[in-house]
Amino acid sequence: MHNVLSIQSAVAYGHAGNSSATFPLQRAGVNVYPVYTVTFSNHTGYGSWRGPMIAASDVADVITGIDERGALATVDAVLAGYLGSADVGQVVLDAAALVKSRNPEALFLADPVMGDVGRGFFARPGIPEFFRDHVVPAADIMTPNLFELHYLVGHETTTLAEVADAARELRDRGPGIVVVTSVVASDAQDDLLRMLAVDADQAWLVETPMLDRHFVGSGDLTAATFLAHLLRTGDLGKTLGATASVVYSILEQTAISGEAELQLVAAQEQIVNPVNEFTAHRL
């Protein structure tokens, strides 16, 4: 069994951050040590929410406590997402470095949660810059959506080839694997949603039907699912296909339910046995 140290937001109502990642990881057979960066009533997409950001020193303290149990040596991957404040970003980098000192094989997947197409930036000032300047060089895997990819590389993309080139550009600045979780391109059919993954030698693309609505928390579900499959298979193409199959199947069940929030519990069978199966192809 694999163990993941997951440093993300918590929401009481609904699913975002660790509240979107922890259960899907567990259902996929991965053990999770969740550490919270904020504990909010609900995700910020509602426009109002309550509850505290956790002080960076408190987040660091929780991680120190895990280390005092000797448990960081058992961590196979650090998963980080919604930071709350830029100071927590430094705590995440310190945690990733400490985990690697305890287990040199451990991976660091950083989801650069900062914004989305249509919504713009939702992360607090300083966080996008922190991801770009400090997290990119330290991460092994990054999972930007298209909006985040454009910010991180500093330019827009139009065609599919340009998106793939931008993913390689980001990879050249640090992370060995870059997954673009929402690819829109002028030269590709616009009723399909694409994810693209690049590593040092390969680029993979997977396509799913487009669902006509937005789902908050889907990026966090995608990063967690990708990590679970990569840890298990070590195969980028298989991992991308499996991720698309699980995430699309959960989103489809959510759309059918008519509920606003991801149906992670009601549709949990999709995490292990998705009704839709998509295969990634080499680009």
Ligand code: PLP
């Ligand atoms: N965590 C919190 C508290 C949020 O409000 C959001 C987005 O609004 C996220 C995480 C990231 O969500 P997504 O998975 O849609 O990128």
Ligand code: MG
């Ligand atoms: Mg996201």
